[in-house]
Amino acid sequence: MSEPKAPTAAPGDTYKGWLFKWTNYIKGYQRRWFVLSNGLLSYYRTQAEMGHTCRGTINLATANIAVEDSCNFVISNGGAQTYHLKASSEVERQRWITALELAKAKAVRMQAESDDSGDECPTTPPAAGQGSRNSEVQSTLRTLGSKVEDLSTCNDLIAKHGSALQRSLSELEGIKLGGETSDKIRQVTERATLFRITSNAMINACRDFLALAQAHSKRWQKALQAEREQRVRLEETLEQLAKQHNHLERAFRGATVLAAPPSNPATDSKGSGKGDASDDEENEFFDACEEVQEFITVPADPKYHRRSGSNISGISSEMGMDDGTTSLDEQSLASNPESPQSHELEPVRKRRTRIPDKPNYSLNLWSIMKNCIGKELSKIPMPVNFNEPISMLQRLSEDLEYSELLDRAAKCQSSLEQLCYVAAFTISSYSTTVHRTGKPFNPLLGETFELDRLQESGYRSLCEQVSHHPPAAAHHAISVRGWTLRQEITVASKFRGKYLSIMPLGSIHCIFEKSNNHYSWKKVTTTVHNIIVGKLWIDQSGEIDVINHRTGDRCHLKFAPYSYFSRDVARKVTGVVTDKDGKAHYVLSGTWDEKMEFSRVMQSSRGGEDGAEGRQKTVYQTLKARELWRKNPLPEGAETMYYFSSLALTLNEPEDGVAPTDSRRRPDQRLMEQGLWDEANAEKQRLEEKQRSVRREREREAARLASTSEDAVIEDFITDSPLKSIPQDNYKALWFERQEDHGMGEPMHIYKGGYWEAKEQNNWDACPDIF
Structure with a gap:
């Protein structure tokens, strides 16, 4: 095959040339003739086909152009058309780009000019302030x-x-020295002055224009x-109105239930028999495998959806709960009169909705690597360019993003239905990581x-x-709504060249006060791909067993790893809720970055063998799927705010009143959030060196105390004591x-x-000075 020629520009804003276009995995990249004209990119197999056969056209007005590497680039038109193209050289690719x-x-x-001209409506009178704005804009434009x-x-x-100055200089070169010399020099001087x-x-x-x-x-x-x-204020007002309307509606339902005559005990237990029969008639049955091949898209019955200011749908109707019961907040306050909420409520603090935009700093890996040559690995300060302005402790607290699931x-x-919510809470903690490729700040010891x-x-x-070696963080959360969450997480990582695997170690525990149910689970492996070359992206893979230690109930969750060749939806999660005897009661399906649905199992049976692993599949006959959890949308402009x-x-x-060791007071993290990355790098290096010096002092103090003890007398006679190889560190958490x-x-x-x-006494004397 001959070398492709460089693209050529033709009259009328037309650009032509050879490129290699990806076709399929069998043929790979194939040489095609591309023509760019009037905002349309078309391609042909040969130049001779230009007159009769066009193989494809993409409109650039709505297309995205992305560069992959030195020669490859991608043109995508909203998912309908995607061209993976490759040029013969980096120079040629840049010409095309x-x-x-x-x-x-x-x-x-x-297109914008066409839309503007078509949007004019002379019959519609302008708004009161619109005329003044238009006149101001017109004046500015003039x-x-x-x-x-x-x-x-x-x-x-x-x-x-x-031009005149150039002519004068040319004439000056051609004349002889004499009387004319002074005249010509004076003429050149005048021209230069005018210039x-x-x-x-x-x-x-130019300065006036710029200002x-x-x-x-x-x-x-x-x-x-x-x-x-x-x-934003209008949206918050609408949300408050919606919540007030919901409370009034519940109060009205409660009053209606209290005023209604007693129901027939023969047909009214936790739900009327008539209602159960109608549900059985309305629900359709379908087969849902343990490894579901596609999502359940049947919409849920509106009467099963009860929202409480978040994207979480309740299953209380299916559980048989009464709509007229006391609200959750009222129950909590009644059972805990000493709670801060039982006193006069203070106005809810208005939280911020924006942070400074992320600076567009380029990351030069070589400049970082060359500064690390010859240094001890533990003393290499990683720049904040890899970080996001948040600490690992704050990232750990983000697990409570959907705490409403635990409230439900x-x-x-029923413990089995409770297990569905706990499993959804487990999955929801990963939804915030889908675009978060930045590394949190490693906390200082005692932070x-x-x-x-x-x-x-x-x-x-x-x-x-x-703990610092290994790094470990402890977390404790308690709610007035009857649950406690605690965990201790340490992280192990493996770098495989193209990707980085992060394996959280430790267990997470959730205890419910009313039922005394104690659940525990572990986190799955997080993988960061394209570490060296390409765009970073994150995947979650592995299996989780959420276990109820009181009843023996279990929910087995599978996080399917992403595969380019798989027909399944990306970031897929499936799960089955079983009792202590192994009988399935619920099937869960969805994705860890969008939503989860659940279905009640009516009957299960063994299906055919799974060709991949040679084992039998389990086929579940279930009721209609209902939404269990859905991710909240990201705030506007999130792409510029990490x-x-x-x-x-x-x-x-x-925030005022927090401990002096709180992550909000960390100076390098604060400087990075403000966009001062150079200052943040210097401050980060200072804090790390301070932490090392404090640890060395602590080890020396521990060694001194050990040398004065009675055991030290015996150790003097033992030359090969194993205690001498153990580093001394007497640190204890606060x-x-x-x-x-x-x-x-x-x-x-x-x-x-x-x-x-x-905090209530504002007494932080026990806190160390770590910042």
């Missing part, structure tokens, strides 16, 4: 136009005087920000983070870094203590109390 971007900009501009004319005039004068004056005028005009553009740009940005804030679980009468959401969500959470969720945006918000978990029998750090009392 430039031509495509220019053609796309022109096509978008022409002023900018006049400045552009000034620039054009200055440009013409510069060209004229420059300098005109150039200064040109520069001043005017910047002033109006700031004004428009402020107006846009004001509009955004006003919209606390109300369940803490509190998350007080008593007013908003009824829970309090505390995290503390309890893809933080609404909760994550508030985690590092400055708010957690290591003890054996009564439910599991495994050692872990458990909250020993005292933090919230110290």
Whole structure:
């Protein structure tokens, strides 16, 4: 095959040339003739086909152009058409990218002009403030136009005087020294003076133009920000109105139930017999395998959906709960009169909805690697370019993003249905990681983070870094709605060149006060792909067993790893809820980044063998699938704010009264959030060196105490004592203590109390100075 020729530009904004287009896995990349004209990119097998057979066309006005590597690039049109293209060299690829971007900009501009001209409606009177805004914009445009004319005039004068100056210099070279020399030199001097004056005028005009553009740009940005804030306030007001309407509706239902005559005990237990019969008639039956091949898309019956200000659908109707019961908050306050919520409620604090945009800093891996040559690995400071402005303790607290699932679980009468909610809560903790490729800050030893959401969500959470080698964090959260969550997480990682596997170690425990059900589970493996080359993306894979240690119920969840060749939906999760005898009661299906659904199992049977592993499949006959959990949408502009969720945006918000060791007070993290990355890198290096010096001092103190003990006398006579090889570190956590978990029998750090009392008294004398 001959080498492809470089693309050529033809008259009329047409660009032509050879490119390699991906066809399939059998043929791979094939050479095709591409023509770019009038915002359309078309391709043919040969140049001769241009007159009669076009193989495909893509409109650049709505297309995305992405560069993969030195020669490859992708053009996608909203998912309907995607061209994977490859040029013969990096220079040729850059030519095509430039031509495509220019053609796309022109096509978008022409489309916008066409839309603007078609949107005019002379019969509609303008709004009151719209006329003044239009006149202001028109005046600004006229002023900018006049400045552009000034620039054009200055440009013409510069060209004229420059030509004259050039002619004078040419004549000066051809004359002899004599009387004419002084005249010519004087003429050149005058030309140069005129040129300098005109150039200064040109520069001043440019400065005026730039200053005017910047002033109006700031004004428009402020107006846009004001509009955004006003919209956010309106959305919050609508949400409050919806909640009030929901409470009034529930109160009305409760009053109706109290006023109604007693029902027939023969047909009314936890739900009327007539209602159960009608449900059986309305629900359709279908087969749902343990390894579901496609999602259940049957919409849920509206009477099974009860929302409480979040994307969580209840199954209380199926559980037989009465709509007229006391609300969850009222029950909690009645059972816990000493709770802070039982006193006069303070106004709910307005949390922030934005953080400074992420700076567009380039990451040069070689500049980082060359500075690490010859240094000890533990002393290499990793720059904040890899991080996001949040600590691992704050990231751990994000597991409570969907704490409403545990609130719903606390109300369940059946442990099997409660297990469905706990399993959905387990899956929901991964939904915030789908776009989050940044690494959280590693906490310093003794660093803490509190998350007080008593007013908003009824829970309090505390995290503390309890160990440094290996790094481990302890977490404890308690809710007035009857549940407690605790966990101790340490992380092991493996770097495989193309990807990085992160394996969380440790267990998570959730205990419900009313039923005394104790659940535990472990996290799955997180894999970060394209570490060296390409765009980073994250996948979750593995299996989780959520176990109820009181009843023996179990939910087995499977996180399917992403595969390019699989026909399954990406990020797929399936699960089966079984009792202690192994009988299936519920089937769960969905994705860890979007939603989960559940279906009640009516009957199960053995199907055919699975060809991949030679084992039999289990086929479940179930009722209609109903939504169990759905991810909340990301806030507007999340792509410029590290893809933080609404909760994550508030985690590092400055707050009075927190401990001096709180992650909000960490200076390098705060500097990074403000966009001062160079200062953040210097501060991060200072903190890490301070932590090392404190650890060395602690080890020296432990060794000194050991040398003065009675055992030290005996060790003096033992030359090969194994104790000498053990590093001495007498550090103990401040708010957690290591003890054996009564439910599991495994050692872990458990909250020993005292933090919230110290906060109430504003007494932080026990906290170390780590920042």
